[in-house]
Amino acid sequence: MGIPSELRDSWVHRRNSFVIPSPAEDRKIANAKRCTQEGVRAGFKNASIACVASAVPTLVAVRVVPWAKANLNYTAQALIISAASIAAYFITADKTILECARRNSQLEDALRRQGS
16 A cells, blocks of 8 residues: 555656755745744643643542542543643643744844845
């Protein structure tokens, strides 16, 4: 079942094309990678905080509150904690990447105005 050899060869040739990217495109690619890395770092940091912030009350409630003790098994507890962590990660990463992209576009506009 794999990739047909003609398709694989065309992808290899496309990747090794003779077109050399301009310095502006290289700068855009580097900025995009940097923005993504910033988003991942900020998302992981906030996901860790959200994990602790949701785990403590969930685990305390399961041991103290009678309803939670009767109705929240281990799977439910894990889902509550992981849902909070996942939401914090993606929301923070998205906001960070968008903020970085906005900064980069403003920087590009300023550089374009200086050059003309």
